[in-house]
Amino acid sequence: MSARTRQRFLELGTTVTYGARQHVFRQGEESHHVLVVLDGLVKVFVDTEFGRPVLLGLRGRGDxxxxxAMLEHRRRSADVVTCTPARVKLIGNAQLTTFFDRRPDAWAAMAGSLSQRLSGANVRRAEFVACPAPVRVGRVLAEIARAYGVRTPDGWDLDVGLTQTEIASLAGVALATFEKALHRLHRSGLVHRKSRRIVVDDLAGLSRFGVADRANPYQYGIRDEDVAQS
Structure with a gap:
């Protein structure tokens, strides 16, 4: 969208501040507004019929x-919870629809965002079927580091307010499988643990680890039975 439309968009709604680990949306509740993340990080997850929550993704500034739910006139399909303290803009559905109707470039921007999200979901679904578990873990850790990691003298600190169970869910693996893959990454000099957090020592190397290719120097033994599947 144009700079002018973006400025008008940010003038909509009400700015609200949340602490870490606070619910913003709840799965199944009525939809009355949307939110835009101004600062901080939130996670999106769903409760499944088997009683196991599944983390769908992270959203940060500008998302x-x-x-x-607004477009389809239905209830919330997922929970949104803050990972860190966050500042968000809450915009009523009717107000946002009126704004979009008056500014076609805003509709186009939202359609583009939805398209990117769908493409990302398709890629992740293909990875679940085609990629060994350690590759999926490596890719998820590299994605988090690039998007939200904090650069420190020790490496890229993934201080994003996620548990290892949640990161494992994002990679589509069980916690035990995630821990085995993490141990493998540690032995390869790619990551280490620090105060219950994960620090990426070598982001370029971790990115190479996430490429399922015979030329990958980290792929030797990747199909060990204890880590190959989720």
């Missing part, structure tokens, strides 16, 4: 959430 819009709740628009699908």
């Amino acid at each position: 819009l959430l709740g628009e699908m």
Whole structure:
């Protein structure tokens, strides 16, 4: 969208501040507004019929959430919880729809965002079927580091307010499988643990680890039975 439309968009709604680990949206509740993340990080997850929550993704500054429920006139399909303290903009559905109707470039921007999210979901679904578990873990850790990691003298600190169980869920693996893959990454000099957090020592190397290719120097033994599957 144009700079002018973006400025008008940010003038909509009400700015609200949340602490860490606070619910912003709840799965199944009525949809009355959307939110835009201004600062901080939130996680999106669903409760499944088997009683096991599944983490769908992370959203940060500039991301819009709740628009699908608004467009389809249905209840929330997922929970949104803050990972860190966050500042968000809450915009009523009716106000946002009126704004979009008057500014076609805003509609186009939202459609582009939804398309990117769908493409990302398709890629992740293909990875679940085609990629060994350690590759998926490596890719998820590299994605988090690039998007939200904090550069420190020790490496890229993944201080994003996620548990290892949640990161494992994002990679589509069981916690035990995630821990085995993490141990492998540690032995390869790619990551280490620090105060219950994960620090990426070598982001370039971790990115190479996440490439399922015979030329990958880290792929030797990747199909060990204890780590190959989720």
